[in-house]
Amino acid sequence: MGVTLRNKGKSEFARPIALEGTTEMKGRRDQLNQGNFADDRQNADDGLALLIRDSIDNDPGFVDVWAPLALLSKLIDERIRLGLSQAEVACRMGVARSAVAKLENDPDGVAFARILSYSRALGVELVPKTGRVRPKAGRAGRGRPVTSIAASPR
């Protein structure tokens, strides 16, 4: 499963953002090498990207730890790019500003539902990346593909 982030409602913001690996992607070295897991800010010379790729590639289960954190990092970038304050996002989420600050600064054990709520508050939808991943033999039919996680435009 691969997803892109897209800002709803404003076409100039409809900028796909690659999300690093998720469970279904695990072990697909060819995808890793093609950069599908690599953050779009990072390139082959980025030491951090190399370390992340190694962990995804060689450490079973790491991708499940990393995927929500990678998504959160991209969403924080998006909040800043949109010029939204933590307080504004908190208001949209119906939580205290401190809850957004904690999500961004201390995401240890954060619930995925909270990240989705955060993305909705940004007016960002998560859509699948298609046409880039071929199902591996023996994996077809496993898991439920995400067809769309849409947010209401703000």
Next chain:
Amino acid sequence: MQRPRGTWTNFDDEILVGEMRTIPQPDRGLLFFAMQRFAQGDEAGFTLKDYGGDLFMLKKKGRSGRSLFFTYDEADRTKLVLLLAYKKESDEAPDSLIRAARERRGRYIEKQREE
């Protein structure tokens, strides 16, 4: 508006890959997250300790479990050079780790000058 600080580079890919593999997955994930946010210019949520001689330790505020030492590339200050990552066990970094980080910094600088 935050400004990206730069990108990470490893003083030695092979050594750091090996060291990262010894850090438990949740701690490693959070360490990568911290590195990514720090490189992006985030100001909040980090403690940056200056050990002098261009050696710095980065750790998440109020958290134990992961820390790293880094330096800046002499010729390109947008290069954050990861020197050593470890699972934090105490408030103060052990002297042996600080020495190791300084030694690695020296090796990195030497290598850069040779190139």
